[in-house]
Amino acid sequence: MAKVAFVGLGVMGYPMAGHLAAKGHSVTVYNRTAAKAEAWVAEHGGASAPTPAEAARGAEIVFSCVGNDDDLRGVTTGAGGVFETLAPGAILVDNTTASAAVARELSEAARARGARFIDAPVSGGQAGAENGVLTVMCGGEEEAYARAEPVILAFARACRLMGPAGSGQLTKMVNQITIAGLLQGLSEALSFARKAGLDGEAVLEVISKGAAGSWQMENRGKTMLADAFDFGFAVDWMRKDLAICLGEADRNGAALPVTALVDQFYKEVQGMGGGRWDTSSLIRRLTK
Structure with a gap:
C-alpha cells in the first residue's frame, strides 16, 4: 500500500481517488473547491x-487530473503547486488529457527534483472511472x-507504458481521433437508417455483431436513436x-482532414446549446 495524493476531484478524479482509498492506499486529496474535497473525505x-x-508532502505517488495544460501547470509548477514539496524518488502521475509538450516539460521539472513523471491520460469516461x-x-x-x-490499477482494467514522456498523451490523441471518426460515421449511418424506413434498433442488433461493431455502437447506438445525450463525455471536453x-x-x-471536419461539426453542436451533451450528440446535426 502506498501513501498517495490526488489533485483534482472532478467527475473523473473523484471516483478514481475513491478507488485508491478502497484498495487500502493512504490518500490525501486536494480540490480547488474545498467543499468537494471535504465531501470526498467524508465518503x-x-x-x-x-x-x-500540502497534499503532495510526503507522498510516494501524486496523481493529478485537471482540465488543461494551464490548469496542470498551475497545480504543479505554480505557487503552492506539487513541485514545491514533491520528494526525491516520488512519482507524479498525471491523468489529465493534455499536450505532449507539457508532459515533457513536467518530466524535466520532476527530474530536476530527483523525482519522476508519468503522463497517464485515461479512456473510459465517467462510467469507467466510477466502475x-x-x-x-x-x-x-x-x-x-x-x-x-500496481497503484494505477486500483482504478483501471488496462494500463500500458507506450514510450518516453509524452507518449501517453500522444496515444490518447490517437484514441480521440478514432472516436471522433467513429461517432460521425455512426451518426450518419443511423440517420440513413431512419430515412430508409428501417428499425434502428434492429439494424444495430444485426450490424453490431459484424465488422461495423464498436464500443460506441454497443454503448451509444440506442441512446442516439432515443435522442438522449444528458450523460457521458461532454462535447466541450471533446473539442x-x-x-x-x-x-x-x-x-x-x-x-487529419476528417478530424478537423468533425471538430467543426462539434462546434455546430455547441451552437445548438449542446456543449455539455455526450459526444454521441453529433447525430443531432442530422436530425434537427
Whole structure:
C-alpha cells in the first residue's frame, strides 16, 4: 500500500481517488473547491489539504487530473503547486488529457527534483472511472512506471507504458481521433437508417455483431436513436481534446482532414446549446 495524493476531484478524479482509498492506499486529496474535497473525505476517509503542495508532502505517488495544460501547470509548477514539496524518488502521475509538450516539460521539472513523471491520460469516461475500469496509456521511464502501475490499477482494467514522456498523451490523441471518426460515421449511418424506413434498433442488433461493431455502437447506438445525450463525455471536453490533436498534427505533419471536419461539426453542436451533451450528440446535426 502506498501513501498517495490526488489533485483534482472532478467527475473523473473523484471516483478514481475513491478507488485508491478502497484498495487500502493512504490518500490525501486536494480540490480547488474545498467543499468537494471535504465531501470526498467524508465518503472515503483519508485527508484533505489546502494546497497541492500540502497534499503532495510526503507522498510516494501524486496523481493529478485537471482540465488543461494551464490548469496542470498551475497545480504543479505554480505557487503552492506539487513541485514545491514533491520528494526525491516520488512519482507524479498525471491523468489529465493534455499536450505532449507539457508532459515533457513536467518530466524535466520532476527530474530536476530527483523525482519522476508519468503522463497517464485515461479512456473510459465517467462510467469507467466510477466502475474502476479505465484504460490508462502512459509515457515515462520504465522503472517509474513499474512502481506506479500496481497503484494505477486500483482504478483501471488496462494500463500500458507506450514510450518516453509524452507518449501517453500522444496515444490518447490517437484514441480521440478514432472516436471522433467513429461517432460521425455512426451518426450518419443511423440517420440513413431512419430515412430508409428501417428499425434502428434492429439494424444495430444485426450490424453490431459484424465488422461495423464498436464500443460506441454497443454503448451509444440506442441512446442516439432515443435522442438522449444528458450523460457521458461532454462535447466541450471533446473539442478541447481535438484542439490538442490538431495542434500536434500541425507539428508532426500528420493529415487529419476528417478530424478537423468533425471538430467543426462539434462546434455546430455547441451552437445548438449542446456543449455539455455526450459526444454521441453529433447525430443531432442530422436530425434537427
